Amino acid sequence: MHRLEKFQIFLAKILVRQKIPRLCLIAASILAAFFSGGCGKKADKGLEHLTYRLKWLFNISVVGDLYTDVHGIFAEQGLRVTIKEGGPERDAIKELELDHAQFGVASADQVIRAVSKGSPVVVIAQLFQANPxxxxxxxxxxxxxxxxxxxxxxxxxxxxxxxxxxxxxxxxxxxxxxxxxxxxxxxxxxxxxxxxxxxxxxxxxxxxxxxxxxxxxxxxxxxxxxxxxxxGIRFVSNSVITTQRMLKERPGTIQKFISALLQGWREALDPGNKEKSVATIHQFDRDTPIKIIRQQLEATRMLMKPSPEIQIGRIDVEAWKQTERIMLEQKLISGPVSVERILRPYIKSRSNFIMLPNPE
Amino acid sequence: MLHRRIYQFVIVYLIGMTFLFLIKYVLNLSDYVIPSPGEIWHTTCHVFARYLFDVMDTLSVAIIGHILSICLATIVGIIGRLTTWVGSFIKVAAYNIQAYPIVAVAPIIFILLGDGLSSRLLIAAMICYFPLLLSFIGILSEPVGHIEHFYEVTKRMSWHLQVKIRAFENMNKLTTVIVGSATLAIVGTIVAEFIAASAGIGYSIRIALYQSDLAKILVALFLIGICTSLYLTCLEWLGYLTRKRWEV
Incomplete structure (x- = not known):
């Protein structure tokens, strides 16, 4: 029996025993339902709740993220992930620090700026292999x-x-x-x-x-x-980030999350799943015609997986180092941050994802 | 009057900053989320002169926009005070146009007028114009019976005399409305710059936001507060002088 139902029966027993009018029982049930919030969703039972803040609005650039959620790949890993849209005024790194989200997407320049100011952020996957x-x-x-x-x-x-x-x-x-x-x-x-x-x-x-x-x-x-x-200007774009605290305290969650996310991206970009991916995006981005979404999907595939040997989610350490050098040259950061120390690449082994040692 | 307004603003600003630092140190947040006092000081030294210039630029546009909207509101208020169809139409139009959020209208203005001075001026004027207009119509359409009656009986009443009487009798209200709308003019200009202009403190704040640099934004807020206080004090002083002159 569900927690909410148990609580309502418990309330009823107390109220009946104490001969409190039925109206009070109804009011108490409504209050219980109100305060219990999302407990009523049976599908969520036993799932670990996480929040994932994107960098931008729902469009083709997040097709893999949405696909992972919509097609139940997060749920298969025991996760219930709330995917939140980004935007110009949103900053996933700040939300991670404030614990409003556990995972996020940020561009390399955002990450390097944050690290230069002591933010405990780590990069666990690089989404775009070529900057869009x-x-x-x-x-x-x-x-x-x-x-x-x-x-x-x-x-x-x-x-x-x-x-x-x-x-x-x-x-x-x-x-x-x-x-x-x-x-x-x-x-x-x-x-x-x-x-x-x-x-x-x-x-x-x-x-x-x-x-x-x-x-x-x-x-x-x-x-x-x-x-x-x-x-020759390799300036890294969107990457998946989390915090050092998550890395230390919940490594299993990170593994499950990144495993699901990268599987979702692989499936979303698989030409065999083209129509499923297009439908997924169209569900969230109704203003863009399906014909355009098809073209956008092709363009996104080229940026996420420019050649067959490149794994989706690969962290291009040299590109990150170049991004840091560019920012240093333009005085966008006050000093070197050795960005490679916050890169935590995961690779797919035979059955699961394992974290590679830090490239440093 | 000036020093009181300034130190009151500084107190409010310091309370806000203390609150931010409290959050920073209690939650152990990095300088990326909330900058440290040292970083704010360093940023202040680095951008103060540039931002001061930007704020002065914004303030000058806001003042011109404010003057324009006062003139316009006075003219339309004089017409709108009439209990004719035109008067009621102006009131309805003012209420309806005021209901549109400026962020929805601004992109259209920028497409039509570009991102230069005219767009900033128009948006600043639009934001402070409608509240001014509604107050002006209200004040100017309210008869001052005991004075107006004398001129009407002696058949010496003219439209400009009527306006003068009503303005004089409600000078305190008019000054308050004008001072209140001045902050709206400044907000309007900053919003316009933030959305699309390529000058002014709103534009600098937008760049700082792109760079997630809260220290720069805090410096900008301090300068905006100081300059707004200066402008409001000037307006209050002008209102005081006008009242004194009319009383004589």
Whole structure:
């Protein structure tokens, strides 16, 4: 018998014994039901409750996270995970420290900044193997074959955002002076790119990139993406994080979580499960047409698993070190943090996931 | 008046900071979540001059927006005081437009006007204009019977005399409303800068948020508080001077 029902019977016995009117019994039952909250869900019985804070809103970039939850892969591992949307004002690292969440997604620059300020965060998987943050442009209007071609162009950047960091790192690497390009402070709307006033606009290639490319194609215009990764700027994007306390006190939970999550991602990106993944995303992101989601899924697969030998969730230690170097050069952190010491990669063994020794 | 407002603000700010530090040290949070006093001091030394300039920029836009909305509210309030169809239409329109959240309207303004001064000015004016307008209509449409009766009987009443009488009799209320709406003008400007502009303290706060740098935001809040106090004191002083002049 369920806990709530037991409690209601217990209340009833007391009230009847003491001849308290039936109205009081009803009121007490309602109160008991109210305060017992989620206890009534039988499916949750015996599951370990966790909260997972994403970096951004529900869209294709979180297909694996949602797939894992919707298709019961977390539950198979004995977990009940509440997946919370991220957004510009959300910060998973802060929520982990405040214990509002046990797992989260953050970009490498967020993680490195947090570590430089003493945050006890650890990285347990790297989701995107190639950074989805790229610049969209019209090849009919400008030709970009090498970074030097950026000279004289108007480049959109979000001041303070990681696209600014990436672009400045690229310009610095190729000895392009800031006065040789024109920076434009970008906003959420793409009007100035559509109007052709800005040549290159920062965009998440697998998400908005597909939508905007489709819109421009309909208008008879072709688009291309300028990818700094292709020119040696390896700036790590979304990664799965937790805290050192979790690592110390609940290693089994981490193992179960990461095992489920990476299995979910593998299944979501498996071409055989394409329609299931598309349906999963469409369930949460109703505004994006199914046709677009299909294209977005293809683009996401290329970023998560650029080649067959790369395992989903692999932590690219060299890319993390380069991200730290870039941030140091741009004085975004006050000193080196030796980021490799907080990387805790998991690999799949024959039957389960095991944590590899720290790369340090 | 000025020093009292400033030290009262400083007390409020210090209470807020103490509360933050209490949370930080009780919950053992890192500097990433809540910066340490040392980090705040270091950040202050680093950004104070730049942020002061940004706050002055924001304040100047807010003051212009505020003046514009006072002028507009006065004109519309004078028309709206009439018990005609136009008067009631203006009231209904003001109530309805005030109900729209500015964050929903702002992106449209930025698309139409760009991210320059005009957008910031318009949003600042919009945020403080409607509360001003409603108060102005209320004040200017309320007859001051014992004075107005004399001018009406002697047939010397004109519209501008009526407005003068009502404004004079409600000068305290008008000053309070204008001072109250000044904070809205500042908030409006900061919101506009935060959403899409490329200058001002709201823009700097947005960058600090991207970098999860709470120390910078705390410095910005301190400067905003000080400058707002200065502006409010100036307005109260102007209200006091006007009252004195009219009494003479």
């Amino acid at each position: 943050l790229q610049w969209i442009y019209r090849p009919q209007k400008i030709c970009i074959e090498a970074p030097e071609d950026l000279k004289g162009k108007t480049i959109g950047i979000t001041y303070g955002g990681n696209d600014e960091t990436i672009m400045r790192a690229l310009l610095s690497k190729y000895k392009i002076m800031n006065n040789e390009v024109r920076f434009f402070s970008v906003r959420y709307d793409y009007t100035l790119f559509y109007e052709g006033e800005v040549d290159l606009w920062p965009i998440y290639q697998n998400a908005e990139g597909v939508v905007i490319a489709e819109k421009l194609r309909k208008a008879g215009e072709e688009v291309s993406f300028f990818n700094p990764d292709a020119f």
